[in-house]
Amino acid sequence: MQDFIEQSLFFGPVISLALYEVGLLIKRRYKLAILNPLLITAIVLIAFLAVSGVEYDSYNASAKYISYFLTPATVALAVPLYEQFKLLKDNLAAVLCGILAGVLTSLVSILLLSKLFGLTHEQYVTLLPKSITTAIGMGVSEEMGGITAITVAVICVTGMIGDMTSEWLFKILRIRHPVAKGLALGTASHAMGTAKAMEMGEVEGAMGSLAIVTAGLLTVIGASFFAQFL
Known part of the structure; x- marks a missing residue:
């Protein structure tokens, strides 16, 4: 499983976006300022990588493509x-x-x-x-x-x-x-x-x-x- 995750081109974007969506649901449910979706995503993702033993470089190899959307999103x-x-x-x-x-x-x-x-x-x-x-x-x-x-x-x-x-x-x-x-x-x-x-x-x-x-x-x-x- 670890080898599959590290070699997958979709693991990084999928888990990042999925965790962020979970963070949004939690924020809407409890309406607390501290429950920032990005903060929740970062904490859970760090914990997952630490427990699973997946290297950050392996995760970032596919997740980095999300950042390509940052510039057009800012322009929008x-x-x-x-x-x-x-x-x-x-x-x-x-x-x-x-x-x-x-x-x-x-x-x-x-x-x-x-x-x-x-x-x-x-x-x-x-x-x-x-x-x-x-x-x-x-x-x-x-x-x-x-x-x-x-x-x-x-x-x-x-x-x-x-x-x-x-x-x-x-x-x-x-x-x-x-x-x-x-x-x-x-x-x-x-x-x-x-x-x-x-x-x-x-x-x-x-x-x-x-x-x-x-x-x-x-x-x-x-x-x-x-x-x-x-």
């Missing part, structure tokens, strides 16, 4: 933005300032924490793209000499934290405007944050879609500048 987020284009025009200045503030907060916080904990330059640049989508973050990390695998993990963790904590943070901070919610989620938690924003409403989803693209471009520019500080 432009659809809800187009549907809310008038809202964007009416709030353009506030939208751009909000995204810029979010990007700068992310980069500055990584710089300060890296200095505080004595991280190396390689570790520092690995963390800089933490708040942008994986499709962009991997390229940024690789270009600056970071550890791409860790960058992917950090991006996923950032997205899950945003998904799990956003609702109660909005309540505590009394953030009620749909534009503000969407921008915050898209800027801080990339695609996962935008998926959460879409659950909240069309306006939130549209602003999250805009934030992903804009924050990604600003981070590419900003990360190159901030990389020189450590």
Whole structure:
């Protein structure tokens, strides 16, 4: 059985998508923020690989093809933005300032924490793209000499934290405007944050879609500048 799993071209995608679907069902059933489908998938999958003895490289040999859909899925987020284009025009200045503030907060916080904990330059640049989508973050990390695998993990963790904590943070901070919610989620938690924003409403989803693209471009520019500080 182990040999079959390791040699199968379908094992990786099938088990990944099946576990994610189970995670979605659990989230819908219990409606708890901590029951993030991606988190459930990762935990169960790690446990399965450890118990079965299947090597990660064998799993990833077929599962890696799922990531090819990441870029077109990100581009498709432009659809809800187009549907809310008038809202964007009416709030353009506030939208751009909000995204810029979010990007700068992310980069500055990584710089300060890296200095505080004595991280190396390689570790520092690995963390800089933490708040942008994986499709962009991997390229940024690789270009600056970071550890791409860790960058992917950090991006996923950032997205899950945003998904799990956003609702109660909005309540505590009394953030009620749909534009503000969407921008915050898209800027801080990339695609996962935008998926959460879409659950909240069309306006939130549209602003999250805009934030992903804009924050990604600003981070590419900003990360190159901030990389020189450590």
